[in-house]
Amino acid sequence: MNKGEGTPTRIELEMNPDKLLINELEIKLSDCERWLKEKDNEIKKIFQIASNAIYFRDNSDYLTALYEICEVIKPGDESIGETFIEEMEIKE
Numbered sequence: 001m002n003k004g005e006g007t008p009t010r011i012e013l014e015m016n017p018d019k020l021l022i023n024e025l026e027i028k029l030s031d032c033e034r035w036l037k038e039k040d041n042e043i044k045k046i047f048q049i050a051s052n053a054i055y056f057r058d059n060s061d062y063l064t065a066l067y068e069i070c071e072v073i074k075p076g077d078e079s080i081g082e083t084f085i086e087e088m089e090i091k092e
Contacts, residue, residue: 042072042073045072046069046072049065049072050065050069052065053065
C-alpha cells in the first residue's frame with residue numbers, strides 16, 4: 001500500500017486480486033453501515049413524533065403527526081393521504 005494510505009495501489013491489486021475483493025467488500029460494508037445509521041435515525045424521529053403526539057393526551061387531531069411520520073418514511077411523496085393503500089405483502 002502507499003505509505004500512510006489505507007487504499008492498495010493498482011500494482012498491489014494486480015499482484016493480489018484478493019485485496020481488490022476485500023477493498024470492495026469494505027466499501028459495501030461502509031455503505032451498509034451508513035444506510036443503517038440513516039434508517040436508525042428515521043426510526044428515532046418517527047418514534048419521537050408519535051410519542052410526542054401521545055404525550056399531550058388532549059383531543060388533538062393527530063393528522064399532523066401522522067403526516068410528519070409519512071414524510072420521514074417517504075420524503076417528498078405527493079401521494080400521502082391521497083389514496084387508500086391496501087395491505088401490502090411483506091417481501092423477505
